[in-house]
Amino acid sequence: MAESHAIHHHPALKHHFDNMEQQLEAGTIGMWVFLLTEIMFFGGLFLAYVIYRAVYPEGFAVASNTLDVRLGGFNTVVLILSSLTMAMAVYSAQTGNKKRLLLFLFLTLILGCVFLGVKVFEYRSKFEHHLFPAVGWYDWSHEPTHNPALASQARVFLWLYFAMTGLHALHMVVGAGMLVFLMFFAWRDKYSPEYHAPVELGGLYWHFVDIVWIFLFPLLYLLGFHLGKH
């Protein structure tokens, strides 16, 4: 009895699942439960942002204006484009196109690296302008034209900026490693229209990181944008 069942099974089907659909469904739910813990992980920082923004609206708007909206906007476009290429990678896996799967995974990896490159550039400029809120912080509260209260408020904003974008960038680095892993096994013909759960679940992770940035961009970069226009 066991043999007559076993011969029809896909080699990637684990014995505790009835069929491939059930296995993918279980994997998808598991991935989503992980992503929900990630929402709560980032959620603490978002909560801190909401509270301090309400307490220090002026300092937050001033500090937000030290960020470059063009670079943030460029990175937003890059990341959404990388979500498109990741979605196309999943599509290529589902339709069994190995060449395209490898191409789209590679494009996603390149776009992720472009994002991180821009981030490094932005961080370096913050260090150069002494806006990193720890080592090398330039205490401009002593400048006669500046309000000392505003400077310490701005410092809270910059701390949150580095914490939130830093945690996000760390997720991007993990995602890049995941893409290399997927490319290796795609190249080894491990994925087929019947079995490509790692590509599918890796896609969920990549899109989640994109969603975090979709919220970070307006909250961090656009907050004081209208003030710079005066």
Added chain:
Amino acid sequence: MSEHIVSARIYLVIFASLMVLTALTVFAASFDLEHIWGPLNAIVALTIAVIKATLVVLYFMHVRYSSRLTQVIIVAGIFWFIILIAFTMADYMTRSGWPGAGA
């Protein structure tokens, strides 16, 4: 129940919508809506961000075609996140020292 394959055309339409919404949020942020009503700039920016995130979740992440169980789990998770923000702010904003509080 076999896996639902979302077409490349739908992915492109969603991508184009996300690009339009990104341009829209930058455009909206260049206006001083705070003169009309204090939190209006933030409300507009967050509304656009929620629409963008919903598009990504429903189509790029295939949740529109996922099982009911998966959908319920996601909604429950987002609900807990809303509790985190809403209950904490309800506490802070009703304290006497809170900026803008009447007392």
